[in-house]
């Protein structure tokens with residue numbers, strides 16, 4: 328009689344690599360001990376606490392498993408750890424706790440979201456982009472005194488962004504040296520996001536200005552219908568400069584990221 332291995336075994340039959348998402352140290356060691364030279368093991372996670380090599384870093388702990396896997400594979404392809412067409416067994420956690428699910432996926436280089444590029448190939452530091460994304464997600468979760476709030480952050484290439492925008496009000500960051508990673512910044516950004524305009528942040532994370540009205544050239548920008556002026560300006564400034572933009576929508580509550588004039592990422596803060 329056939330055992331479960333004969334049935335479920337198809338899932339990991341002839342895979343080129345095993346991709347472990349945020350494994351515990353002991354879990355990782357059990358797989359590293361497998362005696363099979365043809366089987367590569369790749370670890371993906373928000374931090375490499377277990378010192379795995381190769382390792383692919385996630386910018387956020389995607390709660391959507393499809394996004395988590397796609398981002399991980401995009402990063403692994405980009406780093407040359409796996410190849411286009413490789414068959415992978417991706418082991419991850421869908422429910423709370425440890426790894427509970429294995430998906431069989433074929434790596435497809437043409438099916439890239441550009442999500443990995445957003446972090447690794449932008450002018451701004453990956454940590455800065457990650458911090459801004461976190462601020463936007465937190466702002467989206469809590470709103471401003473319970474009311475939904477919108478916000479627009481333009482990150483990187485700040486000199487050019489300043490040249491293609493003008494002030495709507497005095498700049499509270501004029502003489503300050505605050506950085507997106509600083510604990511006080513979340514409070515400040517939350518406070519200042521009540522008023523109009525965009526925050527401009529440098530490659531290294533310094534907050535250059537609040538209250539900027541963006542005036543980029545809008546041609547060649549193809550953002551989804553239904554999004555308004557804030558999203559249009561966000562998309563356009565990333566085409567007109569070497570920046571990326573993170574937008575929290577006041578009307579639908581979603582956080583979106585743009586690069587090169589295109590929508591790259593869309594997440595629901597409530598899911599984090």
Ligand SMILES: Nc1ncnc2c1ncn2[C@@H]1O[C@H](COP(=O)(O)OP(=O)(O)OP(=O)(O)O)[C@@H](O)[C@H]1O
Pocket residue numbers: 477478479522523524525539540541542554555556557558559560575576577578579
């Ligand atoms: N060019 C711009 N630069 C900076 N901020 C802008 C720009 N255009 C609009 N905004 C800001 O976006 C706010 C909302 O505008 P609008 O409703 O048209 O955008 P939206 O894309 O629909 O965003 P939301 O989903 O948050 O409503 C404006 O009140 C303004 O603060």
Ligand SMILES: [Mn+2]
Pocket residue numbers: 555556578
């Ligand atoms: Mn609107």
